Amino acid sequence: MASRGRPLTFDPDTALQRALEVFWERGYEGTSISELTRAMGIASASIYAYFGSKESLFRQVMGHYGATAGAPPRNALKEHETAREAIHAMLRATVDQITRPDAPHYCMLILAAPTGAVENEPIREFLADIRRSQFTAIRDRLQRGVDEGELDVSETDIDAVARYYTTVVQGLSVQARDGATRAELESIVTGAMAGWSALTTAA
Missing domain, CATH: 1.10.357.10 (Tetracycline Repressor, domain 2)
Structure with a gap:
């Protein structure tokens, strides 16, 4: 989750969709945090703060994938x-x-x-x-x-x-x-x- 008191500077749903596209194209092991930051348009610190680890982000991505x-x-x-x-x-x-x-x-x-x-x-x-x-x-x-x-x-x-x-x-x-x-x-x-x-x- 985002740090308390700090408003988000990105749309989480859009960021998640962009992460999905990278994981889908490259697979889990083939995807780096730097590639995710570029695709999602946010800093790595924001990824960790809002989505957690790369593993946590991937699990959320798969939830989104399953729903779509x-x-x-x-x-x-x-x-x-x-x-x-x-x-x-x-x-x-x-x-x-x-x-x-x-x-x-x-x-x-x-x-x-x-x-x-x-x-x-x-x-x-x-x-x-x-x-x-x-x-x-x-x-x-x-x-x-x-x-x-x-x-x-x-x-x-x-x-x-x-x-x-x-x-x-x-x-x-x-x-x-x-x-x-x-x-x-x-x-x-x-x-x-x-x-x-x-x-x-x-x-």
Whole structure:
């Protein structure tokens, strides 16, 4: 938080959005405080005073990311009548987000994670927890399909189905980062949904 009695000389929401753009482009480890100060237009002392450490700033950035770019796929799971429609809409919304012309073509949850330094382990685990929550959200929607009679619990391993579609979501991001076109990503979604019946029916 800002020091008591000292009015802010910057807009926190704008500064957070600019920090998001830097982290999104460079990842956590690849982003320096000097790059953040330039992008946010504020001194490093103001970053530490208002947002805390780089780690604290990143956690706030991810909260902002989840409420903006991360929201459409998550909302898609709730807004459709059947589990199949919800999963399909989630995958389509994921493609929409990772092919936006105004943002890097990948999901921050997948590709902004640190990979090396031991001191960054808390951030790795923080992002892993969010990714695990994706699996949980998909599993919960499948469980709702079971509860509503759409899916037969005796024939559907909802953990396995949820793990599969979580993997598809994360794989789409990697493919987009590596240059896959929107049409190519949509073909992946089509293939993933073509397997719905086999995945939800016991062999």
